[in-house]
Amino acid sequence: xxxxxxxxxxxxxxxxxxxxxxxxxxxxxxxxxxxxxxxxxxxxxxxxxxxxxxxxxxxxxxxxxxxxxxxxxxxxxxxxxxxxxxxxxxxxxxxxxxxxxxxxxxx
Amino acid sequence: xxxxxxxxxxxxxxxxxxxxxxxxxxxxxxxxxxxxxxxxxxxxxxxxxxxxxxxxxxxxxxxxxxxxxxxxxxxxxxxxxxxxxxxxxxxxxxxxxxxxxxxxxxxxxxxxxxxxxxxxxxxxxxxxxxxxxxxxxxxxxxxxxxxxxxxxxxxxxxxxxxxxxxxxxxxxxxxxxxxxxxxxxxxxxxxxxxxxxxxxxxxxxxxxxxxxxxxxxxxxxxxxxxxxxxxxxxxxxxxxxxxxxxxxxxxxxxxxxxxxxxxxxxxxxxxxxxxxxxxxxxx
Numbered sequence: 001x002x003x004x005x006x007x008x009x010x011x012x013x014x015x016x017x018x019x020x021x022x023x024x025x026x027x028x029x030x031x032x033x034x035x036x037x038x039x040x041x042x043x044x045x046x047x048x049x050x051x052x053x054x055x056x057x058x059x060x061x062x063x064x065x066x067x068x069x070x071x072x073x074x075x076x077x078x079x080x081x082x083x084x085x086x087x088x089x090x091x092x093x094x095x096x097x098x099x100x101x102x103x104x105x106x107x
Numbered sequence: 108x109x110x111x112x113x114x115x116x117x118x119x120x121x122x123x124x125x126x127x128x129x130x131x132x133x134x135x136x137x138x139x140x141x142x143x144x145x146x147x148x149x150x151x152x153x154x155x156x157x158x159x160x161x162x163x164x165x166x167x168x169x170x171x172x173x174x175x176x177x178x179x180x181x182x183x184x185x186x187x188x189x190x191x192x193x194x195x196x197x198x199x200x201x202x203x204x205x206x207x208x209x210x211x212x213x214x215x216x217x218x219x220x221x222x223x224x225x226x227x228x229x230x231x232x233x234x235x236x237x238x239x240x241x242x243x244x245x246x247x248x249x250x251x252x253x254x255x256x257x258x259x260x261x262x263x264x265x266x267x268x269x270x271x272x273x274x275x276x277x278x279x280x281x282x283x284x285x286x287x288x289x290x291x292x293x294x295x296x297x298x299x300x301x302x303x304x305x306x307x308x309x310x311x312x313x314x315x316x317x318x319x320x321x322x323x324x325x326x327x328x329x330x331x332x333x334x335x336x337x338x339x340x341x342x343x344x345x346x347x348x349x350x351x352x353x354x355x356x357x358x359x360x361x362x363x364x365x366x367x368x369x370x371x372x373x374x375x376x377x378x379x380x381x382x383x384x385x386x387x388x389x390x
Contacts, residue, residue: 007349012341019337019350022124023357027365030131035366039326040203041130041140042333042362045123046355047147047206049213049336050180052348054154056220057179058172061165064295065220070175072216077183079210080147085191086202087130087140093196 040087047080108159115153116347122146123351127358150347151180201257204325207332208250214243214335215305219298221342226292232342233292237285239338241305246331248309253321253328261314271379274311280304312378320377323366327374330359 007015030038053076057069123146129139155176161169187206194202218240226233255261281304284297291297316324337352367374 007341007344007346012349015346015349016337016341016353019353020357023127023354023359024361026124026128026131026354027358027361030362030365031133032365032369034131034133034136035326035362035369036200036203036322037136038127038130039322039329039359039362039366040199041127041136041143042355042358043203043207043210043329044140044147045127045143045351046210046329046333046336048119048123048150048348048351049210049217049332049339050183051150051154052217052336052339052343052345053213054151054176054180055157055343055345056217057176058155058157058161058169059165060172060220061163061168061224065224066168066172066175068216068219068223069172070179072213072220073176073179074183075209075216076213077151077180078187079206079213080151080187081184082187082191082202082206082209084140084144084147085188086194086199086206088137089191089196090199091130091136091140 037087037090040083040090044080044083044087047076047083050076050080052076108156112153112156115149116345119146119150119153120347120350122149123347124354127354198258200322200325201254204250204254204257204321204328207325207329208247208254211243211246211250211328211332211335214332214339215240215247215302217339217343218243218335219302221339222288222292222298223295226288228342230289233289235338236342237288237301239335239342240302241281241285242331242338243335244302244305245309245312246328246335248306249313249331250325250328252310252313253325256313256316256318257321270311270315274308277304277308277311281308316377320370320372323363323370323374323377326359326363326366327378330356330363333357333359 027038050073053069053072057066057073060066060069122142126139126143126146129135129142158169158173191202218236221236222240252261281301284301284304288297288301313324333352333355337349337356340348340352364374367377
């Protein structure tokens with residue numbers, strides 16, 4: 001990306017700082033049972049790397065670039081989709097384990 | 108067009124952070140992942156708008172690139188969706204490791220392209236790209252080893268003598284090739300050397316660690332991938348990538364420490380001691 005929206009120099013450092021604090025605060029008081037689903041959820045969120053890989057692939061102008069970019073998009077997409085499916089399944093299990101316990105024991 | 112792209116990025120950054128926030132409480136967790144999923148969908152579709160901004164040398168390649176992007180997206184998403192939906196619930200941790208490793212590989216791929224094509228962006232951005240490439244490769248091979256261990260494909264922790272010294276040497280080569288880069292860069296041999304040794308370092312660090320400690324290692328690799336994605340965001344000047352990557356990097360690091368604490372061990376103890384839980388596989 002280019003133009004006046006470029007984030008460089010100290011602005012980038014500020015962004016880094018604030019984002020890091022945000023990540024810290026979001027996780028800070030989480031119960032231990034949620035550790036694994038949260039790991040999976042954050043695994044999904046860094047699947048956004050697929051966007052960067054798409055950017056690189058669409059701007060590729062030689063065969064090595066295209067090959068590496070293709071692999072990048074492939075892996076990034078797998079990261080995002082897989083992270084989503086796994087997280088949803090974990091949370092569903094977590095939910096049913098908590099809410100649907102009485103019906104399960106009666107059946 | 109630029110405005111639309113920027114708004115999609117902004118909306119996604121908000122949705123991802125808000126989704127992660129909701130995921131950190133049991134009652135709202137399901138809606139959190141749904142929100143984050145919507146954000147991811149928006150940003151992925153919006154990134155095809157980059158096609159309108161492609162100029163110069165890459166212009167004639169655009170149709171092929173678009174086709175490649177479509178195939179890669181389709182295959183990657185389809186495979187992961189299919190695989191992630193069928194895997195037994197007990198095998199979830201290694202699937203997280205596998206997908207996480209792929210994210211690391213994607214970050215390393217972006218770094219490789221940037222180092223291959225734009226080695227003249229200035230030392231700061233070059234340094235960030237190199238750091239992202241190193242962390243991404245480290246996370247890729249480390250996660251793959253973690254996955255293989257939990258799958259039971261590597262039954263015994265591999266602990267030869269002098270492993271620590273070997274690790275040190277491998278790290279030294281990786282760092283040396285990284286420091287040589289700014290001077291020598293349009294140089295594919297050097298790049299290959301750097302990536303091979305970065306990958307080797309990740310594998311060698313993870314190999315001696317026993318299966319019982321793997322969740323902490325996976326979480327650490329997760330944090331590393333987040334950091335690598337954040338770094339690549341700074342290289343590509345892409346705010347959504349910067350924010351999401353850095354947030355995951357920080358959250359993942361904290362989560363790693365919390366998990367290690369829950370096991371009553373320090374992170375250094377898990378990573379560098381060879382006397383922990385051995386080879387008790389949970390397949």
